[in-house]
Amino acid sequence: RAKKMAAAAGEPTSLESNPALDGGGIVGGRVQAIDKAAVHRICSGQVVLSLAIALKELLENSLDAGATSIDIRLKEHGMELLEVSDNGSGIDPANYQALTLKYHTSKLRDFRDLESVATFGFRGEALSSLCAVGKLSVVTCTATNAVGAHIEYDHNGQIESITPMAREQGTTVSVQNLFSTLPVRYREFKRNIKKEFSKMVQILQGYCLVCSNVRISCTDQYGKSGRSKVIATNRNATIRENIVDVFGHKQAQSLLPFSYHSDDESVRFSIEGFISQPDPGAGRSANDRQFFFINKRPCELPKVVKALNEMYHGFNRHQYPVLIVDIKTAQNSVDVNVTPDKRTVFLHNEETLIQYLKLALDKIFDPASKHIPLQSFKSSKPQSSITSFGVRIDLTSSADDSQPEALRLRLNRLTQRPTSSDDSKRLRVGPLSTAATTT
Numbered sequence: 001r002a003k004k005m006a007a008a009a010g011e012p013t014s015l016e017s018n019p020a021l022d023g024g025g026i027v028g029g030r031v032q033a034i035d036k037a038a039v040h041r042i043c044s045g046q047v048v049l050s051l052a053i054a055l056k057e058l059l060e061n062s063l064d065a066g067a068t069s070i071d072i073r074l075k076e077h078g079m080e081l082l083e084v085s086d087n088g089s090g091i092d093p094a095n096y097q098a099l100t101l102k103y104h105t106s107k108l109r110d111f112r113d114l115e116s117v118a119t120f121g122f123r124g125e126a127l128s129s130l131c132a133v134g135k136l137s138v139v140t141c142t143a144t145n146a147v148g149a150h151i152e153y154d155h156n157g158q159i160e161s162i163t164p165m166a167r168e169q170g171t172t173v174s175v176q177n178l179f180s181t182l183p184v185r186y187r188e189f190k191r192n193i194k195k196e197f198s199k200m201v202q203i204l205q206g207y208c209l210v211c212s213n214v215r216i217s218c219t220d221q222y223g224k225s226g227r228s229k230v231i232a233t234n235r236n237a238t239i240r241e242n243i244v245d246v247f248g249h250k251q252a253q254s255l256l257p258f259s260y261h262s263d264d265e266s267v268r269f270s271i272e273g274f275i276s277q278p279d280p281g282a283g284r285s286a287n288d289r290q291f292f293f294i295n296k297r298p299c300e301l302p303k304v305v306k307a308l309n310e311m312y313h314g315f316n317r318h319q320y321p322v323l324i325v326d327i328k329t330a331q332n333s334v335d336v337n338v339t340p341d342k343r344t345v346f347l348h349n350e351e352t353l354i355q356y357l358k359l360a361l362d363k364i365f366d367p368a369s370k371h372i373p374l375q376s377f378k379s380s381k382p383q384s385s386i387t388s389f390g391v392r393i394d395l396t397s398s399a400d401d402s403q404p405e406a407l408r409l410r411l412n413r414l415t416q417r418p419t420s421s422d423d424s425k426r427l428r429v430g431p432l433s434t435a436a437t438t439t
Contacts, residue, residue, distance in 0.1 A: 014435045047131045048158035051078045051178065051189070052200040053341050057126035058173050059207055063214070065171065068235065072218040077197040078178060082362040085172040093149065100136070100157035102128045125340060127173070131157040134178040139173040155181060201230060206291045208233045209242045209324055222292035232283060234294060243274065247289070247322075254282055255322060259361035268333075269347050269356055271323035278312060278365060290323040294334055299345045306430025311361060327353065329375070 048054050055072065062070045065088025075081035091099060102125060130136050131153050141148030146165030152160040179186040189196060197220075208216050208231055218230040233245040243252045255274040262269045276283045287309065292301045304325075310323045335346040347353065 008164070013226070037281040048126075048133050049341070050199065051082070051196040052203040054078075054082055054130060054134075054175060054178060055084070055200050055339065056203055056207075057130070058082070058084040058175075059204070059216075061126065061173070062088055062171070062404045063207075063211065065089045067170065068213060069215045069400065070217070072216070072230075074218070074220040075222075075229070077193050077220060077222055078200065078309070080195055081174060081176055082178060083172060083174040085170065087170040090169050090171055091138070091140040092142055092146075093145070096138075096149070096151055096162065096286060097159055099138070100127045100131050100153050130175050131155055133181055135172045135180075137176075138171065139165055139167055139174075141167040141169055143169050160413065178345045186399060197339075202288065203298070204231060205227050205246050206293070208246050209239055209291055210293045210296050210298060210326060211242075212237050212239075220310060227384075239272070243324065250316070251322065255324075256364050258364050260356045264354060267352050268330055269349075269353055270328040271325065271353075271356060271360055273323070275308075275312070275323055275364075276319075276321035278315035278321070279316070280316055283312070283316050283321050285319060287320040287323075290320070291325070292323075292328045294336075294347065295328055295331065296326070297336065297345075298343065299336075301345070301347070304354055304357065308357060308361070311358060311365075315365060329353075353391070 039137045048057070055078070059070065059072070062084055065086060067086035067088035071085045071144040073081065073083040073085070086414060088299045127136065132155055136153045137433060138151045138153075139148060140151070148165050150163045152162075154160050168273060179189045201218075203214075204218060210231075213235050215233060215235045217232045219227045221227045233242055235246065236242050240257075243255065253279060256277055258271075258273050260269070261273040287305070290305060292299055294301075294305065305323075308323060308325075309320060329347075333348040336342050338346055364435050
């Protein structure tokens with residue numbers, strides 16, 4: 001019956017007679033090269049996946065150009081316009097065309113250069129891909145040029161026009177109507193624009209935290225409202241100063257600094273970081289403020305994140321810590337050429353790094369949580385209370401000093417990592433009338 005219906009409709013009645021399926025699903029049964037324009041659009045959609053990645057690529061270009069001042073301007077959360085302007089070295093006229101060609105870069109010449117590459121970018125894909133998914137234009141001027149140039153590119157990365165334009169040394173790259181050449185993605189992009197914008201801000205915060213001696217400013221004009229500040233940093237020299245600019249004084253004051261430096265010649269790691277105090281209420285309900293850097297490159301380290309969160313949950317299991325971790329190691333110990341966005345990295349001796357991080361956190365967590373000096377209870381003037389790790393221990397005059405070791409053990413158990421979600425329960429310890437309440 002199905003064959004009769006297919007025959008009546010003029011359709012093939014078997015798989016063998018269907019030309020669309022000849023050759024194992026290859027049209028016409030021949031293997032052919034895909035059209036270059038199609039390849040360009042297919043690959044570009046895999047490089048620039050989101051607004052956050054588009055911003056990341058432009059920001060990294062500015063940093064690689066030696067910029068010390070970077071201004072980011074958005075319209076409609078980036079739907080209409082994403083613009084990054086800097087005071088970097090600028091682009092030489094000889095490179096105007098090569099700038100937006102696929103796999104053209106000044107960062108490396110040979111595959112072996114990946115072992116020592118110190119720049120953020122090196123694949124030569126970003127601007128070419130942005131041309132394919134939006135309308136890209138560049139205004140640039142070098143120190144040796146008397147006047148700058150405004151360059152318009154088509155979707156294939158070819159120059160459409162070059163117009164002289166006054167500009168100080170540096171480069172401005174503008175992308176209009178991001179993803180407009182990909183109809184399905186463009187609809188999803190517009191539908192989820194607030195989520196896209198939030199993710200972009202989080203990516204931007206990472207660069208604002210780790211970049212020293214660079215001023216970064218971002219503004220957005222959304223709807224009929226005026227231009228509003230998204231984020232701004234001064235030309236700070238330290239991460240702590242950047243934390244103040246990005247998250248405010250209150251957040252910066254609540255963080256504990258930690259560090260660890262390996263003495264092992266075969267496994268060289270230098271770690272500097274900040275973490276939330278493990279007191280109840282000091283953390284966050286989500287892990288949205290956790291940033292990791294390898295040699296100043298923002299990256300994602302899932303195993304490290306999991307290990308540190310588990311350690312923190314041993315002290316404060318209902319919240320996540322604010323984590324800012326800057327790790328330095330040999331360039332040849334890291335493979336950053338894993339994904340086009342270069343945020344996923346392979347790290348040599350990652351398990352050793354995790355152990356070093358745990359040691360660094362032990363130094364700041366353990367003394368506060370496990371060791372209470374006995375002299376606190378033997379002073380000539382009895383103390384009414386002591387505070388340790390966010391727990392206040394109220395002491396009464398009925399303390400029996402004849403059992404100091406038993407007292408130490410019981411107090412250790414009292415101030416160990418919490419096992420009950422009800423931190424307000426009153427606890428009694430041995431012959432000493434003791435109560436613990438959270439402060």
